[in-house]
Amino acid sequence: MGLEVDPAFVQAAEHRPKPTISDAGEIPLIDLSPLLHHPIPSDPSDPSIPDEISSLIAAIGAACLDWGFFQVVNHGVDLKLLERVQAVAREFFALPAEEKRRVKRDEVNALGYYDTEHTKNVRDWKEVFDLVVREYESDDGSFRLRNQWPDHPPAMREACEEYIASVEKLAYKLVELIALSLNLPAKRLNGYFRDSSCFFRINHYNPCPSPDLVLGVGRHKDSGALTVLAQDEVGGLDVKRKSDGEWVRVKPIPNSYIINVGDIIQVWSNDKYESVEHRASVNTEKERFSIPFFFSPTFSTNVKPLEELVSDDKNPARYQEYNWGHYFSSRLSSNFKKLDKDNLQISHFKKAL
Ligand SMILES: O=C(O)CCC(=O)C(=O)O
Numbered sequence: 001m002g003l004e005v006d007p008a009f010v011q012a013a014e015h016r017p018k019p020t021i022s023d024a025g026e027i028p029l030i031d032l033s034p035l036l037h038h039p040i041p042s043d044p045s046d047p048s049i050p051d052e053i054s055s056l057i058a059a060i061g062a063a064c065l066d067w068g069f070f071q072v073v074n075h076g077v078d079l080k081l082l083e084r085v086q087a088v089a090r091e092f093f094a095l096p097a098e099e100k101r102r103v104k105r106d107e108v109n110a111l112g113y114y115d116t117e118h119t120k121n122v123r124d125w126k127e128v129f130d131l132v133v134r135e136y137e138s139d140d141g142s143f144r145l146r147n148q149w150p151d152h153p154p155a156m157r158e159a160c161e162e163y164i165a166s167v168e169k170l171a172y173k174l175v176e177l178i179a180l181s182l183n184l185p186a187k188r189l190n191g192y193f194r195d196s197s198c199f200f201r202i203n204h205y206n207p208c209p210s211p212d213l214v215l216g217v218g219r220h221k222d223s224g225a226l227t228v229l230a231q232d233e234v235g236g237l238d239v240k241r242k243s244d245g246e247w248v249r250v251k252p253i254p255n256s257y258i259i260n261v262g263d264i265i266q267v268w269s270n271d272k273y274e275s276v277e278h279r280a281s282v283n284t285e286k287e288r289f290s291i292p293f294f295f296s297p298t299f300s301t302n303v304k305p306l307e308e309l310v311s312d313d314k315n316p317a318r319y320q321e322y323n324w325g326h327y328f329s330s331r332l333s334s335n336f337k338k339l340d341k342d343n344l345q346i347s348h349f350k351k352a353l
């Protein structure tokens, strides 16, 4: 295949997707149906926890430990809500470019439509629509998160808001199960999300003449606490398998969500649950949509390893505290355009032990 794309999209040779990708060794598939019959227990050491729930907590703990990624079914989010978002997404991205650009992100307001995002300073083969649950403006007015709703399709706002309300409930359940798997009270982490900075995105990947040279989203780790991702039937999400560093394609499963641990859970758990690199590959034939919900704490949160999970002698804290709001705004400004420097990573807060 020749160079049929703008060089701004072309990945360095070592980061290009291989023509064949392993679909062996799939990420764990977890059935959340025990939650339909039992409440989430509050205390991990409660002797009356039903076996079904203990097994579920153990499966989530093992998936976080071994993969940092898993898929869930019987998750309680009504499929119709997702289908409505998929329908409005299809309509929105099919609009003429000038129509989409009327709600375009800019240097101050980071929300709306955007088609020139960079991951690690290489342009992504994608266009996105971003919104937040809670709007925000920095004290000096230099950074703003203000939702921009297009005139078309008119149902976009309602479809997104209803979907997000339901996915947020799922995210809380998962955070509680993850807390229990770390032997913490179920609601140990909930307070951080009270005025959460949740971020919602619709990714649209057009077919590409050179899928061997570009990526829909370059390799990255999600910087929030937990991501709840819906992908369509096309497939293209690749996860870096922890056991051997190989890229593995995540097979689309109807009516499932892909869950991954973000950098904040990695820091809270003092590296027990690692945030794992992933990317989106594209193809020559089919457009693809993916819809991540990034569940993240209040911007004022100072993120550091949880005190209950560290001990000065055996397991000292591996990170210095960092402020989530500063981190988030720095990451957002680094994906706005190509820069000459690397973006902020949690490794910058790693302590020399
Ligand atoms: O498209 C996908 O499957 C992954 C998207 C992703 O990783 C992201 O938006 O952070």
Ligand SMILES: [Fe+2]
Pocket: 220, 221, 222, 278
């Ligand atoms: Fe991601």
